[in-house]
Amino acid sequence: MTAAALSSDFRLKRSLRARVALAALAAYVVYASMQMEVSAERLLTGLHNAARFFGRMFPPNFERWELLLKGMTESLEIAILASALGIALALPVGLAAARNLMPAWATWPARLIIVACRSFHPVIVAIVFVKAVGFGALAGILALTVASIGFIGKLFTEAVEEISDKQVEAIRATGAPFASVLAFGVLPQVFSRFIGFATYQLDSNLRNSTMVGIVGAGGVGGTLFAAFQRFDYDFVCAILIAIISVIMAGEIVATGVRRVFVDGATLGELFRRGARVPRERKLEQDD
Amino acid sequence: MASPAAIREAPAWHRFTPGQRLARFAITLAIVAAIVASIRSIEVIPEFLVDAPEQMADLLMRMWPPDWSHYPSTVHEALMETIHIASLGTLLALVMALPVGVLAAHNLVPSTPVNLAAKLVLVSSRSVNSLVWALLFVGIFGPGALAGTLAIAFRSIGFVGKLFGEALEEAQPGPIEALTAAGAPWVSRMTFGYWPQVKPAFWSIALFRWDINVRESAVLGLVGAGGIGMALDAAMNLFQWDRVAVILVAIFAIVVVAEIVVTQVRQRVI
Incomplete structure (x- = not known):
């Protein structure tokens, strides 16, 4: 068989496989859409509702700004405390899970903790904590701490597993105890990546701290949910504007912290030049 | 070779310039101040904090043993709905x-x-949380899976569009210039110039987002947008903790399955 025939045969097979996959996808879409109970009548009513809805959202109503400010402050506090607590707890767990430093009896339980913390959405963890410790900011802090342990623990473990052994061996060769090996051989190698995770987590906790209130775990989410249920859509609009601006401000602060600790910027440079974030970190952002 | 006197007079080596040290110190100070201020002003009832481990233990006791018979009757259907939404x-x-x-x-x-x-x-799609999108669509279309699907879709547009746009901007101009020189129309330039270059990125973005959406769609039911979250909410409001345990196990299982599927597909397709 010539090379040309071989490649055309291969292309035929590939296109057949792609067509089967596409047909299966189309069948699935039809089947799943039928489960959704969509009807023209419902869509029409929906459009009508949407028009009324947006009509009532504007102009945004900032009259109850004191309530808004109180909720927002609580959200900020939840985010800060959960990040601090989560990072403090994630470091030992993440180190214990690193296969190149720890024996198997330490890595397995640590990995299990990380997987358990990562698999539930923070809001689901928040409802469980609301039932356990009651309504209020405490449940929010605990829920976001769990989320932070999962995320930072996982990335920190990966970072530690990727370090170069040379520096660790050099410090071991001097007869340094384990704590010194960690402090001078391991941590300096992962510090800048750690700052990246930590600021990202602060950002993510800030987003989620505005949401956990929906299930009663404190913060501005509770105010938002109440306004939704009372059909105060102009107040809803005001809260949403406030949340989005706080999240954007949080992103700017996180970029500033990264620029000082990772890129070595001075305070003057921080306010002069535009910031740039490496691409691999962008994919992690969002969720 | 420098004389010992010159070495002694040379300034001591510092890792950071004074400006850098000042910046690092200022940020550290701000972080510590923020933490202290938060601890002082947050409203946490100390009794609740002391009581928390006991309450958690009590909750886990009530969850055990899970009521597995609940799975075929309601949880399975809700779980499938969650996958459809995602x-x-x-x-x-x-x-x-x-x-x-x-x-x-x-x-x-x-x-x-x-x-x-x-x-x-x-x-704007990215800045609004999927729960807020869900609240919005529940208000518009009423409770149910339709609202959840639209919430997931509108939340994902920003994520997919941003990463896809960046992938397009990073495409090599060579093949496109060659096609343009050959007089290829816009459609051909897209399908033969850009698409082969961004295809791997496109599939990996789609899979990555689907994985996130499976997790997120489990939550949407809490605001009435369908899926397993609604079953969770119902079981919690009725204090049926053995059923809550089944639902939590089901969510855990679906998240793990989604991750395995994504890894497998990524290996095969990309």
Whole structure:
């Protein structure tokens, strides 16, 4: 068989496989859409509702700004405390899970903790904590701490597993105890990546701290949910504007912290030049 | 060779310049101040904090043993609905995000106002949490899976469109110039010039987002947007903790399955 025939045969097979996959996808879409109970009548009513809805959202109503400010402050506090607590707890767990430093009896339980913390959405963890410790900011802090342990623990473990052994061996060769090996051989190698995770987590906790209130775990989410249920859509609009601006401000602060600790910027440079974030970190952002 | 006197007079080596040290100190100080201020002003009832481990233990006791008979009757159906919400939402988002992503790529649409408008759409989609989108669509279309699907779709547009637009902007201009020189129309330039270059990125973005959406769609039911979250909410309101345990196990299982599927597909397709 010539090379040309071989490649055309291969292309035929590939296109057949792609067509089967596409047909299966189309069948699935039809089947799943039928489960959704969509009807023209419902869509029409929906459009009508949407028009009324947006009509009532504007102009945004900032009259109850004191309530808004109180909720927002609580959200900020939840985010800060959960990040601090989560990072403090994630470091030992993440180190214990690193296969190149720890024996198997330490890595397995640590990995299990990380997987358990990562698999539930923070809001689901928040409802469980609301039932356990009651309504209020405490449940929010605990829920976001769990989320932070999962995320930072996982990335920190990966970072530690990727370090170069040379520096660790050099410090071991001097007869340094384990704590010194960690402090001078391991941590300096992962510090800048750690700052990246930590600021990202602060950002993510800030987003989620505005949401956990929906299930009663404190913060501005509770105010938002109440306004939704009372059909105060102009107040809803005001809260949403406030949340989005706080999240954007949080992103700017996180970029500033990264620029000082990772890129070595001075305070003057921080306010002069535009910031740039490496691409691999962008994919992690969002969720 | 420097004399010992010169060495002694040379300034001591410092890792950071005074400006850098000042900046690091200022940020550290600000972080500590923020933590202290938060601890002092947050309203946490100390009794609740002391009581927390005991309450958690009590909760776990009540969850055990899980009521497995609850799974076939209600949980399974809700779980399938969650998967439908995540999958349909992701597909809908892909369909809507592709044109926006193209409009946001400066090398494809060389008009800065159009790029900025597209980016504004993407940013506003990303800035609103999926729970808020869900609240919005529940208000518009009433409770149910339709609201959840639309919430997932609208939340994902920003994510998919942003990453897809960036992938397009990073495409090599060589093949496109060759096609243009051969007189290829716009459609051919897209399908033979750009698409092969961004295809791996596109599939990996789609899979990555689907994985996230499976997790997120489990939550949407808490605001009435369908899926397993509604079953969770109902069981919690009735204090049926053995059923809550089944639902939590089901969510855990579906998240793990989604991750395995994504890893497998990524290995085969990309």
